[in-house]
Amino acid sequence: MPPLTIAIIGAGPGGLLLARLLLRSPPPISVSIFEAEASATTRSQGSTLDLRPGGGLKAMREAGLWDEFCAHARWSGEALKVVDKKLVTWLSRSGGSQTEPREWGAAPEIDRRVLRDVLLGSVGEGVVRWEKKVASVEVDDGTGKGVVRFVDGGEEGGFDLVVGADGCWSKVRAAVSEVKPVYSGVGGFSFSISDCERRAPEVWKLVDGGSVFGYSDSKGLNGQVLGDGSVSVSAWGVRGEDWMRERGYDVYDLEQAREGTKKEYVGWAKELTNMLDAVDDDVVPRSLYMLPVDFAWEHKRGVTLLGDAAHVMTPFAGIGVNMALQDAMELAHAIIDAAKETGKSVGKDVLDEQMRKYEKELFPRMHAAQEITDGAMKDMYFTEGAPRTSIHRWCSTVAGHDMHPLVRPVFTAALYTYFFIFRMFV
Ligand SMILES: Cc1cc2nc3c(=O)[nH]c(=O)nc-3n(C[C@H](O)[C@H](O)[C@H](O)COP(=O)(O)OP(=O)(O)OC[C@H]3O[C@@H](n4cnc5c(N)ncnc54)[C@H](O)[C@@H]3O)c2cc1C
Incomplete structure (x- = not known):
């Protein structure tokens, strides 16, 4: 059997991590990334991202990039102060020790540009095809293979799967849904x-x-x-x-x-x-x-989405990149499982079955993240008197996200009590 052939649209953190994991797979998988930008240095790559245990940090380890990540991560960057306009401090968290990388209970910061460079360097030369801005994606009814069309009029086809990792204004999304951000x-x-x-x-x-x-x-x-x-x-x-x-x-x-x-x-x-x-x-x-908090799409053979293309959110809970990296990990597992089975089970579309499984797991996970982010935005931007009137809810939403479901109610009760008392004095 020829190897599975995967097209990834977009060389952001999600697309690059997916490529890295697929290229390390024992059954060989053919991977191409089509990226709209002209080169790695075209656009300002923005500010800083915090990677969290179940998402970004786990992904770095699984991709074999833990040491490189640690060399650039700022463990002290966890220091956080939430204040109001009069500089009353409503929340203060100190930073970790810069010399103490750890995976659990940490959320080290890394510059977005540096993270992208680490991931780019890990996929090797030639995998990213620069200046390939995608206009649309289709699945050929006859062959069942994906076809990618570019804005310059060119096209490439023959893909077993096209993955939309092309961010907020994804062109791939249109192949599975009419919904727009x-x-x-x-x-x-x-x-x-x-x-x-x-x-x-x-x-x-x-x-x-x-x-x-x-x-x-x-x-x-x-x-x-x-x-x-x-x-x-x-x-x-x-x-x-x-x-x-x-x-x-x-x-x-x-x-x-x-x-x-x-x-x-x-x-x-x-x-x-x-x-x-x-x-x-x-x-x-x-x-x-x-994207609407309950966004989902009907499964379509040969196309799927990850990261912001699937669930773009505002940055107010700081979990977008963690979700993108976790999606890439889950999707890589599904594709690699299919690659192991392809050829063994004749007449069964194992890749399509794996994609259905990936999307079934993705939807509830992304809806939870979208709700948290929407809640965090409403608490601070759409609640009168914030942060005074909403800090307890905001903390519970944002910090409780990674907590065990049994611990969360206790944590929330403690928070509400703490802020009830704190408000009496400020
Ligand atoms: C101001 C701001 C602050 C943020 N802060 C945080 C934070 O602290 N923590 C956190 O977890 N998240 C944060 N985020 C969110 C985070 O940056 C995104 O969730 C994350 O980058 C998503 O990764 P991605 O790979 O899915 O998409 P992207 O990073 O958007 O990458 C998409 C890639 O696709 C390419 N592309 C787009 N269209 C096409 C096309 N038609 N053809 C080919 N290529 C295309 C783009 O050029 C880009 O390289 C923040 C976002 C913003 C805007």
Whole structure:
């Protein structure tokens, strides 16, 4: 039997990890990744991601990339402060020891760009086909094989499976569903402060090697340390979908975006607005889109989805990349199991059976993650008086996600009691 032939659309973390795992499979599997970008360095790869035990960390170990991951991960980056606009601290978590990599109970940070480089380096030359922007995917009724069509008019076919790992605006999704992401109601800017310790020592002190999340008045102002000594600053707020056009200034111009944003944070503690004063790099205006929380698709032979293509969420629970990596792991197991069986069970479409199993496991897992993320967004951006009025729920939702179901109710009860008492004093 010829090896299974898999096309992966998108060289993000999910697509790359899937390729890495398939290329290590004992039964040989042929893998091609088609990526829209021209090269690995085309686009700013964004800020920092925390990898968690059941998702990203497990994936790194299974992919044989644990040591390389540990060499770049910031264990101290777990430090987190949640404050309000007056700088009242509602939650404070210290960072781990940078010299102490561990898999359980940890959520080390890694820059998105570095994670992508680690994964890219692991798949070897020639696997990623750059500048191959996909327009659509079809399954040929006659042969049952997948055909990938590109925006430049070219096409490639003969694939046993086409995997949509092409993010929020997936073109592969259209092969299985008409549903499109909807605007979450939240948008804003990502900025960057270069060489923060030297250029803005007061901000450096505030973020304390990790992250500070400021919330009030349906807005957020966040700072997160990156591995190169810069601090990524994001300013999110509840606003209409057309906010970029309605702002009356050029949202891609750093100075104009910074000055416009500062006006929205009048009355916030100077320690927080210092972050906006110090930004000197990278202005990225973003409207945050999400798939409906109950999104699922009818199974279709020859095509499936993973990561943001399957369940794009807002970043407010910080679990998107962990989900993408876990999806890639589960999908790799299913494809490798099929590759082991292919040829042995004549007349049975083992790959299709495995894809049904993968999707059956995926849907409840992704719905749980989508609900958590939606809840986290509503708690901080759509609840009057947040964080004071919602911090107990937010903590329970975000921190309780990885907990054993028996521990979670006890943890939640303790949290609610703690914040009930804490609120009496602030
Ligand atoms: C501001 C922000 C902060 C975030 N913070 C966190 C966090 O702290 N923790 C966390 O877990 N998650 C976070 N996320 C989410 C996380 O980045 C995503 O969930 C994750 O990157 C999804 O990985 P993916 O591989 O599915 O898709 P992506 O990373 O989106 O990769 C998709 C790839 O497909 C390519 N592509 C797209 N269209 C096509 C096409 N037509 N043809 C070919 N290629 C195509 C793209 O160029 C890209 O390389 C954040 C997201 C944002 C926006």
